[in-house]
Amino acid sequence: MQAEIIAVGTEILLGQIVDTNSAFIAQELAQAGIEVYYHSLVGDNADRLTAVVNQARSRSDLVIISGGLGPTKDDLTKQTVAHLLGVKLVENAPAMAKIRQHFSTAERPMTPNNRLQALYPEGSQPLKNRTGMAVGAFYQDPNAADIMLLPGPPSEAEPMFAEQGVPLLKATYHRSEFLESRVLRFFGIGEGKLVTELADLIDQQTNPTIAPYAKVNEVTLRLTAQAHERATAVKLLDKMTATIQDRVGDYLYGFGDDNTLAAVVVNELIDRHLTITGAESLTAGKFQSTLGDVPGVSAIFPGGFVTYANSAKHDLLGIPQAIIDRDGVVSAATAQQMAERSRAILDTDFSLSFTGVAGPDSLEGHPAGTVWLGLAQRGHEPRARLVHLTGTRAAIRERSVMTGLDWLRRVLNGSK
Amino acid sequence: MQAEIIAVGTEILLGQIVDTNSAFIAQELAQAGIEVYYHSLVGDNADRLTAVVNQARSRSDLVIISGGLGPTKDDLTKQTVAHLLGVKLVENAPAMAKIRQHFSTAERPMTPNNRLQALYPEGSQPLKNRTGMAVGAFYQDPNAADIMLLPGPPSEAEPMFAEQGVPLLKATYHRSEFLESRVLRFFGIGEGKLVTELADLIDQQTNPTIAPYAKVNEVTLRLTAQAHERATAVKLLDKMTATIQDRVGDYLYGFGDDNTLAAVVVNELIDRHLTITGAESLTAGKFQSTLGDVPGVSAIFPGGFVTYANSAKHDLLGIPQAIIDRDGVVSAATAQQMAERSRAILDTDFSLSFTGVAGPDSLEGHPAGTVWLGLAQRGHEPRARLVHLTGTRAAIRERSVMTGLDWLRRVLNGSK
Incomplete structure (x- = not known):
């Protein structure tokens, strides 16, 4: 053939x-x-x-x-x-x-x-x-x-x-054979690292086969098993999936060709009746728009804030000018305030905030790619996390959103 | 050769x-x-x-x-x-x-x-x-x-x-010929209609050649001219561009391979020192995020609102519940209120609003793809416009944003 x-x-x-x-x-x-x-x-x-x-x-x-x-x-x-x-x-x-x-x-x-x-x-x-x-x-x-x-x-x-x-x-x-395949989706691990961790499995692959594929901001593995019975092929996939999960399961966020990190997070929130909002500076609505990609999101997402300019952080969220003056807009304090105040205004269970430098120019002395994420959770102190991203303006904004979603996924899983 | x-x-x-x-x-x-x-x-x-x-x-x-x-x-x-x-x-x-x-x-x-x-x-x-x-x-x-x-x-x-x-x-x-090409970008006209309007030009094309290409939500034409002198090739392109503008110039929003409708609108606003905000329901931040794609947008965009749920339209923008109860959330009145109130809160020159049905389910009896856009302008009565879009949830949201940007482009050009 x-x-x-x-x-x-x-x-x-x-x-x-x-x-x-x-x-x-x-x-x-x-x-x-x-x-x-x-x-x-x-x-x-x-x-x-x-x-x-x-x-x-x-x-x-x-x-x-x-x-x-x-x-x-x-x-x-x-x-x-x-x-x-x-x-x-x-x-x-x-x-x-x-x-x-x-x-x-x-x-x-x-x-x-x-x-x-x-x-x-x-x-x-x-x-x-x-x-x-x-x-x-x-x-x-x-x-x-x-x-x-x-x-x-x-x-x-x-x-x-x-x-x-x-x-x-x-x-x-292929009338007499069943081909079953399964896509494993990873975030936070590069293709090079992933294939190194799985090098022996990839070298010895026969049935199932293992095909890595690097997409923008994520890596997928497609496992394909062949057998005379569908159930046998599925068993082969289950076994290989378990082996891979043992090694790199921390980065595995989901399964399937059409799946996304946003869909995994939104569906988990829907299942647990937990609501979310956001306050976005450099991402300018991209996080909330990404939530909006998932059908059914209205059950857990009332809306939120785009606070691009400092004035909007003050006018819409009431962040004291003193905090921005003291710590700067690219700071843990500002990220925490953005998350907690947006969460409080809309009375949601969670909020994610994004403040940093999309580039191409630097801001407050921070180079492009310096991004603070904030995470507020009802009944908890707000937290902040600093990441340093590389690439184009579009890549930095996209990666910021993915990093925030992955943080929330881990929090929902009780891991971090 | x-x-x-x-x-x-x-x-x-x-x-x-x-x-x-x-x-x-x-x-x-x-x-x-x-x-x-x-x-x-x-x-x-x-x-x-x-x-x-x-x-x-x-x-x-x-x-x-x-x-x-x-x-x-x-x-x-x-x-x-x-x-x-x-x-x-x-x-x-x-x-x-x-x-x-x-x-x-x-x-x-x-x-x-x-x-x-x-x-x-x-x-x-x-x-x-x-x-x-x-x-x-x-x-x-x-x-x-x-x-x-x-x-x-x-x-x-x-x-x-x-x-x-x-x-x-x-x-x-011994090639001594110059090849010059130019990309014309159109929104609001399908590839079929565009090539029908230009059928005779496309049939008779020799120098420049005319190549249409349908992208997601827009169509481009690439003109390529050949001549012994660069200036002659440019003249051939200018002449053909003028002929095409006479016929379908209303849909021509810009030139160049890397250009976008958002970049054209944002750069026009920057040049004219006009500010903008947005209030988004079905688009959930996609309009503002699209503005955020353009470097330098901070000069004219302070931030804005994602008002996905009815409660957020009331809580963040102060839209009276009576209006939503009377006309529904997918209505001219709600779109106008969203645009005008967001504009007033952030004191900008313009605001665009988006409210409608992204699908897959219908809303208030309106099928997926029913979208009201609102446009508020300082010193003017807010306006609203109804469009019926088709396609996936993602396509409807994307097309809503493009339609809003094109409306604003036309308003800035003084055409509508």
Whole structure:
């Protein structure tokens, strides 16, 4: 079983954007036990696309193509593939309904080219686009390689491939074997340290396999086990998970592809009927917005404060100017005051505060990346914690929020 | 003149790392006026590498290969290319001296495989590796495509290509053309509608070329012009920009690859010494956090309010419960009150407010995506605007923020 990956798009051909879909698809295929020998990249040109797809069909068993399913004249992947397969394009009714619904809700007229996005090659299985408009497809060809079509934007291609493409490929090519995988999510440990701690397990991996992956501000491990019975595969995963937890469980915050540190913390708060607020300086609302990403958060989050300027720390939270004058705004005292006063005003069980230097300039003599976090808890003295972060302004703000969430996760677990 | 790019490496083939060299090389080639039709990616395997390089040599004039010049057993690009060219590998004395120097400084013994990094195909011009060990090469072949070899790590490939590769290619192929490009950024118009409005321009495009690209919540157009003089290329871009502005200028918010709607609005406020705050319900801090992304925002943004629960709208902003009871929280009256009261408390020139249904559940009988925006301006009556958005919870919150920023941009422009 040999697959080949093709990315289509003049913008990626010219290097204006970097193709990340192919790497994502390759990783998922590796986890599914499907080998990949070639990636190709071609512009929005029917002749060259035809040549590349025909070559792939002749030397591989499966061709996965991303890009060129959109509504513009540039987008011709679907038309080209249908033509070389000798089939016509047909309309997918649910996709068409979603497109009509979108334009009707947006109160904008639907231009005819948008209908293109609902078309797919006749005889293939359509793949629903949960996060966009253009429908994907999986065409099984008895005479040459099978072909899967995915949209170009990673926000559409990744969920479509992970949620529908991979299960479909597993069902099609691995009828007798179960592949079970499990994602372990870590915060506060780098990829280098993690693979060092698990070096022997990674070296000896067979079943389950262990694939580390460094994301922005977190690291994940994907374990994949293979067995004739699903229960056996799950047992293999459970055993390896326990071994890993023994070594680096302190950094393990959760499981699953779509999970986040915010979701883990918010769901724990919901389960325990504990409420939270925040007071944010350098993060400017990013912590509260991150809580807001989690459905159901309204049960435990009434709202809170963005106190970017010193005046707002005084006006909105009533922090005495004397404290700011004495200790500075980047200080334990200010962080504690921000957390405790916001908690008291909204009468919540917890509050997190963030005050520090996002950069690029320094502040009060502190370099960019100097951040004080405050944590207030009903019935306890407020606490503060200093961290030194590196990277861009965006990275420092993001990392501040993650560090605060991880602190609260540990407090909720009773560890620190 | 047609070039082709090949990346070599099993790690990139399996998606463990994303290939960024190819995009970098493609961009530099485009700037040098050299067309690229294909990228390929192949693992560290001599047979498949030979097949891919031979195909490239037969259909292109120039093949640029990155990766596989290192000292390990996996690295076989140089050996494979020398073999298919029918030449032997020879030692580059300066590269060898650098390798010896490195091991001597590090006080480590030099293993024999490290000598490999100083070898290059006989008859080619060696390319010095300023940031690493492995020497590159440029081989001019009278019978097939010319070949350039670059190292795999971007920290070595990028400076080698930009500093030596590109000047060598320009000198070799006598490219005297300038390529200038410009990115136009649009909000509030879909990709389908935009390309329909510009259909004739896109159909007839020659110089400049016009490439549309749909990003999350915005669309960009990249114009690229070619001329013997830089000034002529810029004039071509100016003329096409003016034509596009005539048709869809209402949606054009700015220019440039790294620009954002938030940066345009914040910088306009800074220039005009106008301050802003916000009061956020469904967006839960995302609007203020987006302002916080822009360096220098502290000059015009003191902070603001996250009023997620009804109680917070009352407790923090003093919105009378009677208004919420009468009109509901998803209403023009609540949006106007949120904007005006937050503006008054922090004494700013503007405030934007956001109240609505992020989903997945409906609220007060309104479906997910029903959002009221409020805009308060010093000395004016507050206003409110209703929008109906589609997509995931994250998309609705993001789109709400963008819609608010665009409204403010238009108000600052005096248009609405």
